Amino acid sequence: MSETDLSNYKDDRERSESELDEGDRLKPEFVRAVLDAVEEGDAEAAYDRVEPLHPADIADLIELTPAEQRPALVDAVGSLIDGEVLSEMNDWVREALIESLDPHQVAGMAAELDTDDAVAIIGDMEEADQQAVLDALPPDDRAAIEEALSYPEESAGRLMQRELIAVPEHWTVGDVLDYLRGGDDLTSDFWEIFIVDPGHRPVGTCQLSWILRTPRIVSMTDVMKREQTLIPVDMDQEEVALRFQKYALISAAVIDAAGRLVGQITVDDIVHIISEEAGEDILRLSGAGEGDINEPIRLAVRTRLSWLIVNLATAILASAVVDMFQAQIAAFALLAVLMPIVSGMGGNAGTQTLAVVVRALATNQLTDSNTWWMVARELRIAAANGAALGTVTGIGSFLIYGNAPLSLVFAAAMVINNLAAGLGGVIVPLTLDRFRVDPAVSSAVFVTTLTDVMGFFSFLGLATLFSVSP
Template sequence: MAEDTRLDEEELMLAPAPEEEAEEDARPDDRIDDERHDEENTLKAEYVNAVRSELEAGDADAVYALVEPLHPADIADLLELLDRDVRHELAGAITDLMSSEVVAELNDYVRDDMMEALPASAVASIAEQLETDDAVQLIEDLDRSDQRAILAELDAEDRHAIEQALSYPEETAGRLMSRDFVAVPEHMTVGDLIDFLREDSGLTDDFFEIFVVDHMHHPVGTCQLSWILRTPRTIALADVMKRDQTLIPVMLDQEEVALMFQKYGLISAAVVDENDRLVGQMTVDDIVHIISEEAGEDVMLLSGAGEGDINEPLRDAYKARVRWLIANLGTALIASLIIAAFGAAIERLVALAVLMPIVASIGGNAGTQTMAVTVRAIATNQLTRANTGRILMREFTVAALNGVTIAVLIGFATGALFTPTLGVVIAAAMVINVVTAGLAGVLVPVIFDRLKQDPAVASSVFVTMITDSMGFFAFLGLAVASGLTS
């Protein structure tokens, strides 16, 4: 009985020796090199210039000697730091260093540009070395004709997997999931599973847990590797597996997938099709990339800067930014019309023109603060239909407190510099504008979200229009009503 509860020597070999693991962790990282990297572990300008100079001199051997010691991630960084033409020259000089690891680390725009410059057979060769999800990312943004040419060069199994992934919409679990996972039937024992893992050479190299499926390939549970190693061989998987698991539908948006991982503290999770059959898995390394991508995307959308990538083609960057500037021009005209309506009053009291930018600026900043908080809350599912009213009241209270505080300060300052009446007017206008900004900062993103639109896309344009228009209208309207311009 004691022998059944003890792992044999063969089983213990599945785990690395602690001493060896510690020694490997302590080994210095090859990337930390004073000649090539600065204190922030980024490539030095001197090193990049040296590579560029050797390329201009046509010395391919010298270029190779400079680049060969770099980690694949650093080679990717080097390629991104160079101009397009020089980048292609470098890739030609270090052909055998252009591994799948380098390609996987490249910026999307740089990778697409380089893939378009390579023959289909070369791209197919790189794709075959990658996991399915990385191979999909490699070719998904290429022209259809280029995609077909690359797919034609792949073997049937890889081609089918990539075509199946491309059939799902972008940024869904089906497009992003890995099709390399370990699944076993529930009638197995722990010993059967250990023997299977040792004997099947076709299994994926990296996995965190084993999925247990029924005869219809529906996932019924999971087993972590640590459980398997510490459980007697005779125990049935059905007795040790975790039946309660988080399943991800193939059509679920990547942002929702990331929220599920964050909420439930997942390392990996099964992806199921419309018939609840296991078709893939998502792992935490995918989620880290998604979180980074979504966070950067929301920031860029809030500013109207498109994707905001420094490697984005000039034409795309221009198109992405100019349309929001034109929209902002239109909304600014509304504020200008309000000012024009009070033109006579401004002429009679020049102090109004002096103080108007202050009202608009404070209102705009208050609106931006609230909008940023709201967009983040929506993105992280902290703001839902169930608590919209409470959040609206909370932001109204915060805006009212901020408005009163700023109003007192600007009111006393204006009263001392101009007249007490003008101080009261701008104080009242400030409270109105800051409160309006707070409400707009919540309501505009919420309305966009209810309309199934990305709340980060155009919120800033509309919030700015509302705060500027209301600020000018409140300030100038109160000034006229108070008799200051009589």
């Protein structure tokens, strides 16, 4: 790099960093300045401001732009929007942007990317648009992407890259070095080399650093590491992420049903998967769907409303329990004041247990071998919390109302509902998981219903049983 190029690079780098705040987010004043330039018709000024940005920051800029202003911004900085920018973009924003592009433009962008990124972009398109883009791709790229799209969504086959370095097991280190230096069409981004047998099955791996530090005459079978983590092509991406986390992997070989090497997965892809899966579980627990701020309003309303209707049905069930004790509530109105506390605290306790169990299932911490230990553990925690809350609420209600039987019933109901919350918070997600239902999707509805019903029933039932009165 010449001194001029180096100086220009430093200037661009400093300028790019000046547009970001301490959290590496685009500053509001920068976004406003770019949009003002676009609105004023000064496309050159907008382009000059955006050009030094990293592709991920350009994607952020487009996402931060109101939907009605995005077409004008894209027109102004269109040549800066390449495949890498598309791969960094939010799915909903990218889908809308791709719809406005010619299939040949999308194909050109996809051809610049690794296979996994190209698949992520093309896989989200409508079938007709998808086929148009595939038809515009070079034959080799089209064949690789079509093969990837044939695998299930969120599987290793969709996630893997075809671009890798694989060498025969009979080669020496010198053979590999000559191959790497002479192969102009080889991928330039890799951390390790895969060693394969004549059937193209991986028999070992070798880090690039080992090859650089080993004499040329040494055989690859002598320097390679034979123990490796192989990823089946149909493995779910969440399980792939767990393997990377457990074994501290940087990359891993992906194999087909015959054990042949067909691709690799690298840790940069896994970082995105871990983030996505964690966010999905949280949003599913709340019934908020994808929860993306760029999601169309109509779809967001439909997703959330469906769960709210389910919650309405469970609320009616809880109210039916209350209806059974109308006479007792009418005779002693104070029961109506205290019973929401019992159900509310039980719901909070159940949510805590549920969050712990769903996470343990997602990370493989909870398996068949320690299920009953987990149940016993959560029951002990629930009993301790219930006893503490029951003591506090019982004493508090006695000091306020001076009714000893009511205070004892209040405390006992608090203990009972906390035990129900602890048991339900474990049993419900375990049962759903056993029946192959994602526990993050519907566990919260069942646990909340359980704690509401048990809270009302235990408190009002005990008050009726012991004839609690003013």
